[in-house]
Amino acid sequence: MNKLIFTNNEKLDGRGISVIFVKGSYRRVLEECLRYLHRGGRLLTHPNPASIKLFHSPVRSILIEEGSVDESSILLMERAIHQYDQIMTLHEVDNRNLVHYEMMDQAHIDSALEELARWQSS
Amino acid sequence: MKKILYYVNQFFGQIGGEDQAHIAPVYKKEAVGPAMGFAKMLEGEAEIIGTLICGDNFFNEHNEEALAFIKDINEQEKPDIVVAGPAFNAGRYGVACAGVAEFFALEAGIPVVTGMYEENPGLEACRGISYVVPTTDSAGGMRKALPTMAKIAVKLAKGEEPVAEEDGFFLRGIRETVFSDKIGSERAVEMLLKRLRGEEFETELPMPEFDNVEPAHAIADMSKAVIALVTTGGIVPHGNPDHIQSASAQKWGKYDVSKLEMLKGDYETIHGGYDPVYANEFPDRVAPLDQLVHLKKEGAIGDVYKYFYTTTGTGTAVGNSRKFGQEIGKELKEAGVDGVILTST
Amino acid sequence: MKLEIKRIKVNDIIFGDETIVKDGVLTLNKEELITELKKVPGVVDVALDFAFPGDEIRIIPVKDVIEPRVTVSPKGVRGFSGVNADIVQLGDGVVHALDEVAIVTIGDIVGFQEGVIDMWGEGAKWTPFSKTKNIVVDLKCDKSLKPHEHEATVREAGLLASELIGLAGKDCTKFVKEEVYEMGMPDEETKKYPNLPKVVYVEMLISQGLLHDGFCYGINTRFTLPTLLHPNEELDGAVISGNCVAACDKITTYQHQNNSVIKSLYARHGKDINFVGVVISPELTTLDGKFRNADFVSKLCSQLGAQGVIVSEEGYGNPDSDLVMIAERLEKKGIVTVLITDECSGWDGLSQPLTDAKPEAKAVISTGNVSKVVHLGKAKKILGDPESIANLAGGWAGAYDPETGTMSCELNAVIGATSEIGFHNCTIKVL
Numbered sequence: 064m065n066k067l068i069f070t071n072n073e074k075l076d077g078r079g080i081s082v083i084f085v086k087g088s089y090r091r092v093l094e095e096c097l098r099y100l101h102r103g104g105r106l107l108t109h110p111n112p113a114s115i116k117l118f119h120s121p122v123r124s125i126l127i128e129e130g131s132v133d134e135s136s137i138l139l140m141e142r143a144i145h146q147y148d149q150i151m152t153l154h155e156v157d158n159r160n161l162v163h164y165e166m167m168d169q170a171h172i173d174s175a176l177e178e179l180a181r182w183q184s185s
Numbered sequence: 186m187k188k189i190l191y192y193v194n195q196f197f198g199q200i201g202g203e204d205q206a207h208i209a210p211v212y213k214k215e216a217v218g219p220a221m222g223f224a225k226m227l228e229g230e231a232e233i234i235g236t237l238i239c240g241d242n243f244f245n246e247h248n249e250e251a252l253a254f255i256k257d258i259n260e261q262e263k264p265d266i267v268v269a270g271p272a273f274n275a276g277r278y279g280v281a282c283a284g285v286a287e288f289f290a291l292e293a294g295i296p297v298v299t300g301m302y303e304e305n306p307g308l309e310a311c312r313g314i315s316y317v318v319p320t321t322d323s324a325g326g327m328r329k330a331l332p333t334m335a336k337i338a339v340k341l342a343k344g345e346e347p348v349a350e351e352d353g354f355f356l357r358g359i360r361e362t363v364f365s366d367k368i369g370s371e372r373a374v375e376m377l378l379k380r381l382r383g384e385e386f387e388t389e390l391p392m393p394e395f396d397n398v399e400p401a402h403a404i405a406d407m408s409k410a411v412i413a414l415v416t417t418g419g420i421v422p423h424g425n426p427d428h429i430q431s432a433s434a435q436k437w438g439k440y441d442v443s444k445l446e447m448l449k450g451d452y453e454t455i456h457g458g459y460d461p462v463y464a465n466e467f468p469d470r471v472a473p474l475d476q477l478v479h480l481k482k483e484g485a486i487g488d489v490y491k492y493f494y495t496t497t498g499t500g501t502a503v504g505n506s507r508k509f510g511q512e513i514g515k516e517l518k519e520a521g522v523d524g525v526i527l528t529s530t
Numbered sequence: 531m532k533l534e535i536k537r538i539k540v541n542d543i544i545f546g547d548e549t550i551v552k553d554g555v556l557t558l559n560k561e562e563l564i565t566e567l568k569k570v571p572g573v574v575d576v577a578l579d580f581a582f583p584g585d586e587i588r589i590i591p592v593k594d595v596i597e598p599r600v601t602v603s604p605k606g607v608r609g610f611s612g613v614n615a616d617i618v619q620l621g622d623g624v625v626h627a628l629d630e631v632a633i634v635t636i637g638d639i640v641g642f643q644e645g646v647i648d649m650w651g652e653g654a655k656w657t658p659f660s661k662t663k664n665i666v667v668d669l670k671c672d673k674s675l676k677p678h679e680h681e682a683t684v685r686e687a688g689l690l691a692s693e694l695i696g697l698a699g700k701d702c703t704k705f706v707k708e709e710v711y712e713m714g715m716p717d718e719e720t721k722k723y724p725n726l727p728k729v730v731y732v733e734m735l736i737s738q739g740l741l742h743d744g745f746c747y748g749i750n751t752r753f754t755l756p757t758l759l760h761p762n763e764e765l766d767g768a769v770i771s772g773n774c775v776a777a778c779d780k781i782t783t784y785q786h787q788n789n790s791v792i793k794s795l796y797a798r799h800g801k802d803i804n805f806v807g808v809v810i811s812p813e814l815t816t817l818d819g820k821f822r823n824a825d826f827v828s829k830l831c832s833q834l835g836a837q838g839v840i841v842s843e844e845g846y847g848n849p850d851s852d853l854v855m856i857a858e859r860l861e862k863k864g865i866v867t868v869l870i871t872d873e874c875s876g877w878d879g880l881s882q883p884l885t886d887a888k889p890e891a892k893a894v895i896s897t898g899n900v901s902k903v904v905h906l907g908k909a910k911k912i913l914g915d916p917e918s919i920a921n922l923a924g925g926w927a928g929a930y931d932p933e934t935g936t937m938s939c940e941l942n943a944v945i946g947a948t949s950e951i952g953f954h955n956c957t958i959k960v961l
Contacts, residue, residue, distance in 0.1 A: 108815050109848035113736050114776035115874075115900060115942045116642055118847065126816075139817075139851070146847065149874050149881055153901060163640035166677060167740060174739030174752065175815040181753075182818065313880040349961060359961040360879040362898040362941065362948075364655070369952020370790035373840050373868050373895045378802055380866040380893055381727045381838045389958055390873060390894035392887050 066107065068172065069096040070124035074165040078176055080126075088156065089123040093147060096125050097140045104129055106136040108175045110143035118150045119157035120164035124172045126179075187231035187342040190264035191220035192255075192285045194278045197270075198238030206277070209247075210239035210254045219331060223268065226335035230342035234262055237285075241277035244284060245432045245457050245500075252288055259293055266341050271300030271330045272307060274322035276433025279307025280500045286311040298337050298354075300330045306433050306500045308355070316347055316354040410523035412480075413490035415513060417498030417529045418471035419456025420448060420464070430497060431457035437496035437509045439516075442489070447475035458499030459530050472528055490522050498529055531621040532712040533762040535599075537629035538699045539706035543580055543663055551698045556628060558665070563694055567667070570690060572683035575670040579913050581634070582663050585649045588909035589666055591918045592645035592945050593635040593774050594688050595659055595782040598696035599627040599767070609693045610767050612748025614686055620747075621762030626699040629706055632662040632784055633695060635688035636914040637669045639680045639741065643918060644943040645777035651907040656947045658954050659784075666913045667691050678740050685772060689783070711762050711796060716806040716834060719799075726804040730836040731761070731791050732827055733951070734852060735781070736773050736845045737812035743772030744781075744812070744844075751812040756827045758834075759808040761792045769810065776845045778900050778947040779872050785946070790953045791842055791870070806834045811841075811856065813849040820852050828859035836860075842870045842951045846900060846942075854888050861890035870895045872948035873958070877903055897949060898956030900942040908935030 068077050071085045071092050083099075085092045093110055100106070107126040112118060127136075157164065195205040197218040216224045217236040224233045237258060244251045267289045272279040279301045286297040287310065297315035301308055302322040311317055316337050320330040333353045340347045349356045365372065372389075379386040404410045421429055427438045445451065447469050454464035454471065469475040477489045494513050498506075517525060539554050546557035564576045581587040601607040603624040609615030634647065647659045654660035669684050713719060720728070735744035737751040744751040746759075746769050759768060764786055773780040781789075792808060799805040811827045814820055831839055839860055843853045853869055860867045873883035873896050883896070930937045941947040946954055 106817055109817060109820070109851060111847040113738050113742055113813060113815075113845040113847050113849050114773075114780075115778075115846050116644055116775050119642070146850075149876070150901075153877055157642055160641040163642055167640065170677070170740035171738060171742075171815055178752065178814060178816050178819055182816075182822070313878070357961055358880060360873070360875040360883060360899055360958045361961050362879075362902040362956050363959045365955045365957040368790055368794075368955045369870055369895050369897045369949065369957070370794040371952070372957070373791065373842075373870050373952050374794045374798060376893055376895060377729065377838050377840055377866065377868045378798070380868065381729075381803075386893060388892060388894045389896040390871070390883060390891075392889060392891060393882065 065129040067127050067129060068124050069099070069127065070122070072122035072124055072165050072168045075124055075169055075172065078173070089120060090144070090147060090151070092123050092125065093140065093144050096127065097137065097144065100127070100133070100137050100140055103132050104136065105133040106139060107179065110140055111146055112171070115150060117167065118147060119154055120168065121156045121158050121161050122164055122168050124168050126172065126175055186229070187265040188234045188262065189231050189266045189268055189338060190235060190237065190258070190262060191216065191223065191233055192237045192239070192267065192269040192282065193218050193220065194281060195238060195240045198236065200238060206240045206242040208240035209243055210237060210251055212237050212258050219327060223331055223335055226332055227342070228339050230339045231266065234264060239281065241275070241281055244281040245277055248284065252284070255285065255288060259289070264295060266338055267295055267297045268334060268338060269297060269299040271318065271320045271327065271334065272305055273320050273324055273326060274302040274305055276306050276500060276502060277430070279305035280433060281307070283307035283311035286315040290314040296341050298334050298341070300334050304502050304504050306502045312355045313357045313359060318354050404524050407486055408484055409487040411488045411490050411521065412477060412486050413492070413494070413517050413522045413525045414472055414474055414477055415494040415525055415527045416472040417496055418464070419454050419497040420452050420468045420472045420495050421455050422451055423453055425455050429455060429495070431455050432497060432500035434497040434501045434505065437494060437513060439492050439494050441491055442474055442493040443491035445474060446478050448472060449475070456497050456499060456530060471530060473526070477526065490517070490520065531760050531762040532710070533621055533766050534624045535627055535709040535711070535765070536624065536705040537627050537707040537709070538702045540628050540631050540663060543631070543665065549695065549698045551628065551702055556631065556698055558695065558698070563691070566694055567687050567691060570683060570687045572672050572675050572679060573669055573687050574672050577668040579666045579668070580664065581649050581666055581913060583649055583654070583661055586651070586910035587649045588653070588912045589634055589636060589647040589664065590645060590912065590914040591636060591638050591643040592647055592777070593637060593684055594771055595784040595945070596633045596688055596692040597627055597784045597787045598631055598633055598692045599625050599787070600693070600696040600700050601625050602700065610689050610770055613745060613770060614689050614693070617747060620766035620768045621760050623766070625766065626696070626702055628696065628699050630662050632659060632664050633688060633692045634659065634664045634666045635669060635684055635691070636666060637671070637684060638915055638918060639677055639684065639774060643774060645945050646939070646943055647945050648906055648909070652904060653906040653944065656904055656941060656944045658946045658949070665695060668913065681741055681772065681774060689770065711765055713761065713799060713805070715760070719804055719806070723800055723804045726800070726802065727837040728806045728835045729795060729803045729838045729840070730807055730809060730831045730834055731795055732809045732811050732831070732839055732841040732856060733791070734811045734813050734841065734843050734849060736776070736849065738815045741774040745770045745772055746810050751810060752814065754812060756812065756823055756830055757810045758830060759810060761796060761805060761808050764789055764792060764808055773844065777945050778942045779845060779950045781844050781951055782946065785949065785951060785953050789951055791840055791951050795840070803838070806836065811852070813844065813852050820855060824852060824855040824859055827856050828863060831860060831865055832863060836865050838866045840868050840870065844950060846872065846874065854891050858888050858890040866893070868893045868895065870897060870950050870952050872897045872900050872950055874901050875899045876901050895952060896958045897952060897954065898941060898947065898958065900940065900948055902941045903938050904941060904944070906937045906939060
């Protein structure tokens with residue numbers, strides 16, 4: 064199954080995977096990914112990060128797999144947007160530290176790819 | 186002495202009943218209606234400086250205008266505390282009190298005391314931002330509600346912080362972080378022990394209510410199915426012959442659409458919760474009768490049920506919604522309808 | 531296994547000619563310590579400072595907090611097994627710990643790091659580390675290091691500092707407290723207490739990559755399946771933190787060494803419960819990884835015969851999914867579960883705290899609202915990077931007043947404030 068990365072991170076190296084570049088904010092990436100999932104595909108990574116500070120990131124990358132419509136991915140993405148809004152309605156995006164967030168985003172996509180490479184059966 | 190501004194609707198403001206629900210807001214520099222009795226319960230700590238009276242329909246249908254008027258009065262009178270209602274179970278009144286609370290509490294930074302029945306659709310919006318006293322569902326509860334509301338106003342006038350359990354208002358639902366005398370791990374172990382022993386315990390993070398409805402079986406042959414159209418989008422025949430409310434609906438309507446190819450031309454929207462322009466132009470955008478007729482012509486569905494059911498969703502009490510759903514559902518089931526397209530906004 | 535942790539009272543810490551504890555005073559030879567720490571590849575300079583309870587000192591950004599200890603028996607065992615020392619089986623032996631003393635490493639690896647410890651005033655209430663006597667280690671690293679190398683360097687140096695300073699207590703004979711953790715393996719204990727309910731502690735650990743790592747016997751938990759530990763192993767240093775970002779709910783190494791859930795369960799072992807083990811559950815980035823680990827954790831709990839489980843979380847955001855999935859699987863098996871987590875209910879405490887809810891998550895301990903705004907006073911001294919203060923302002927204007935030096939910040943920026951292993955005592959009251 065083909066993988067795709069939805070991202071607004073200009074510095075992201077997709078490591079050979081097709082990148083769908085979203086012009087705009089982190090939230091926009093979530094929205095566009097949700098729109099895509101309505102027509103098919105499955106989330107491979109959780110749309111949100113694991114610490115609150117990373118929610119302030121201007122950039123975000125999400126790994127998905129092409130395929131038929133996966134309801135649980137759609138539901139998860141909707142909840143992820145709600146979770147994002149819960150934190151970010153109170154905060155500004157941390158553009159000051161863009162360079163570091165771009166790097167963190169890459170590092171976490173790399174972790175995910177590495178995890179998948181190890182666990183996946185073929 | 187602290188200054189209290191009182192808000193009531195056209196009925197409690199002694200202007201008129203349902204027939205006066207359309208009146209624009211007025212301000213009287215005196216205590217009117219319940220404010221009169223309220224004024225006597227203030228223990229010398231505060232006084233009523235005036236009463237705002239506004240028609241329930243006006244507040245809901247001309248919201249911006251109403252708020253603009255209220256804003257002016259606020260600037261003119263500079264109240265310390267605002268009291269609204271009590272609205273009992275009157276839905277539009279409750280929603281109006283909530284609107285008043287939102288303005289004063291959030292924009293003007295002035296504390297608000299109000300009262301309403303627990304099922305009043307206005308409660309959700311204002312319980313977190315104002316002090317809402319639970320009342321009975323009818324105006325007969327005024328004698329009990331007013332003193333409780335007054336005591337809270339007095340506390341506020343004295344600069345004290347009202348407490349839900351002591352002063353008798355709905356828990357605001359504010360989740361305040363405080364220090365416990367036990368660290369989290371101790372509390373966790375205690376909770377686990379209670380569960381292991383089958384004892385009652387209280388979670389510190391309640392789950393939302395899971396109101397799941399079992400889906401019905403899939404329709405076996407859609408080409409033979411009778412499909413009914415139902416909406417909470419407030420789409421009604423021109424002139425709203427059954428006077429369905431624009432918000433906080435008290436009823437639903439049922440109309441014969443068997444001779445129509447679309448709702449356009451005969452129907453309009455009375456829903457108070459969205460900009461009506463596009464729905465008035467083409468009501469099928471909200472309740473797609475035209476598409477159902479089209480599907481029938483194509484043979485994709487068997488038939489469009491002759492009756493179209495409609496009501497307004499916005500501000501409608503959960504209790505009423507359940508009732509409507511059951512009533513309409515019963516009729517549709519008895520009529521042998523196979524499936525329903527239910528649209529909301 | 532039998533682990534004895536003997537705690538040495540320290541009334542004061544000073545710099546001097548040797549590194550030793552005598553009569554309640556911990557003396558540190560500054561030059562020696564700095565020389566040793568600079569031997570860690572990548573460390574360019576080291577500064578050591580003290581911050582005691584009540585001092586008007588602010589420490590920011592904090593990378594990790596570690597308890598200084600030394601293993602006295604078995605002889606020759608040093609450091610953290612598998613991390614900066616040889617692998618040895620942990621959980622048995624005698625350890626000397628400098629009581630209520632903490633090594634606090636500071637220095638940011640990325641610009642947005644938070645993590646404040648205020649030693650006085652309003653801020654002090656919100657962190658458990660305002661009550662420890664802190665030895666603050668500021669590590670300056672080679673600028674050419676890549677971020678993960680930088681993190682590893684600071685981690686290694688921090689652990690080394692705790693080891694070197696811990697050595698000061700090696701020969702002490704007087705202790706303020708002697709903790710004995712003695713517990714056999716599950717089958718022995720079950721023979722002793724056949725009627726007590728079996729309880730497992732599932733400890734979730736952020737395992738998502740750069741600055742969001744955990745280590746068990748030196749292995750990054752991204753690479754392990756959920757792992758069964760005897761409670762003594764974690765108390766003896768088997769688990770250390772590589773989590774540098776989530777200030778309020780990251781489990782610092784100090785908190786692993788003194789894991790409050792383990793201690794609370796241990797105290798009830800043999801009386802109310804049969805505490806059969808600790809399962810380290812990595813929180814992975816991939817969804818498949820989360821499903822796999824949730825299944826495996828619940829299987830391990832069944833395998834151990836658990837009747838009750840406490841699950842603690844680390845972090846906020848995607849780990850909420852893991853937490854709820856694990857609860858769901860356990861409850862469906864009839865294993866009663868209690869979850870410990872923090873929540874995000876907005877500045878006004880009115881937002882719905884949970885976004886990922888399942889009916890099985892019915893017994894939850896809330897360790898506080900991460901968005902609660904607290905007002906920190908002006909510090910007389912700042913140990914760390916004053917620039918980081920701007921991060922603490924949480925991204926909204928006017929929260930930091932450079933004139934008065936006072937600052938509003940959210941609890942999520944305060945170290946240990948909403949500790950999801952229940953290390954601190956914040957909770958929620960509904961008004």
